[in-house]
Amino acid sequence: MIAGHVFIATSLDxxxxxxxxxxxxxxxxxxxxxxxxxxxxxxxxxxxIMGRGTYEKALTFDSWTYTVPVVVLSKSLTVDDVPRKQxxxxxxxxxxxxxxxxxxxxxxxxxxxxxxxxxxxxxxREKLISDMVITAVPVLLGEGRRLFGSLSxxxxxxxxxxxxxxxxxxxxxxxxxx
Amino acid sequence: MIAGHVFIATSLDxxxxxxxxxxxxxxxxxxxxxxxxxxxxxxxxxxxIMGRGTYEKALTFDSWTYTVPVVVLSKSLTVDDVPRKQxxxxxxxxxxxxxxxxxxxxxxxxxxxxxxxxxxxxxxREKLISDMVITAVPVLLGEGRRLFGSLSxxxxxxxxxxxxxxxxxxxxxxxxxx
Numbered sequence: 001m002i003a004g005h006v007f008i009a010t011s012l013d014x015x016x017x018x019x020x021x022x023x024x025x026x027x028x029x030x031x032x033x034x035x036x037x038x039x040x041x042x043x044x045x046x047x048x049i050m051g052r053g054t055y056e057k058a059l060t061f062d063s064w065t066y067t068v069p070v071v072v073l074s075k076s077l078t079v080d081d082v083p084r085k086q087x088x089x090x091x092x093x094x095x096x097x098x099x100x101x102x103x104x105x106x107x108x109x110x111x112x113x114x115x116x117x118x119x120x121x122x123x124x125r126e127k128l129i130s131d132m133v134i135t136a137v138p139v140l141l142g143e144g145r146r147l148f149g150s151l152s153x154x155x156x157x158x159x160x161x162x163x164x165x166x167x168x169x170x171x172x173x174x175x176x177x178x
Numbered sequence: 179m180i181a182g183h184v185f186i187a188t189s190l191d192x193x194x195x196x197x198x199x200x201x202x203x204x205x206x207x208x209x210x211x212x213x214x215x216x217x218x219x220x221x222x223x224x225x226x227i228m229g230r231g232t233y234e235k236a237l238t239f240d241s242w243t244y245t246v247p248v249v250v251l252s253k254s255l256t257v258d259d260v261p262r263k264q265x266x267x268x269x270x271x272x273x274x275x276x277x278x279x280x281x282x283x284x285x286x287x288x289x290x291x292x293x294x295x296x297x298x299x300x301x302x303r304e305k306l307i308s309d310m311v312i313t314a315v316p317v318l319l320g321e322g323r324r325l326f327g328s329l330s331x332x333x334x335x336x337x338x339x340x341x342x343x344x345x346x347x348x349x350x351x352x353x354x355x356x
Contacts, residue, residue, distance in 0.1 A: 151320030
């Protein structure tokens, strides 16, 4: 069975980016000498799924940082929107979350990194997330792009573990009840 | 100097109550055999400040649970709205957060428990909170009354410590930067 996994940082008030997409508040509180577990996490993933917003943000970075195949769920982007140097690393799919997961499962994927607020919210609503690693950054932003959104019903979580770092980041892992 | 302190539980998506004020989601995940530190916390408080919403909710409970003097900040309530058996325990003040804190400081208060989403948000905006104990409950509600609200500027926090409980509650303490 294929499973979706979340690994993301939020402000203590639940934002993953400012309204303009900015994450300076996160970068300035990150301590690159601390191992927050991302490398171990990504090694266990067959690939990742993101939305158009996260993809277009990633395109603005100096280099392409993802080491696993990337699937972008979008109704508006096409393969022509993918820069030549990313061909073969990035695929655009105009599919629902469940249809995308079914396709990737048929291709042998088992563990998928689900990234970006809108996409995580969709996958949670469709019960496609099995666990989440949420890292709380010690700041209140007051506004921005939310990690979590509306739901048709409450989602119960099971706390697995929590650890914290000298930088002040607090990282909790939850399993999502089906 | 007088200082405001927060001790509150939220869903992982940042709600302190459902839209109708309900906290069943919290009560059903609480384990009364666990000591989450409330008794130790309240022993250090000279009293508490809440808003009308929290006060009116507290009035619906079977018994009055607060062991410290309560100040309700409200422009609409008067002393006549306080049930006779609470006279002497509950005071209504039509004051701003900073004016209320100045008055209480002049009366010798030093540590005040600040409770309720709207009141906590006001006190944060006026820089009247010195620290917060936030307990995350392992559930996503999707909607409700938010703990945190808009701010005129980011508020940087300093993480003090985090602990978690078999029930799945994760409790973090933060100091608020001035």
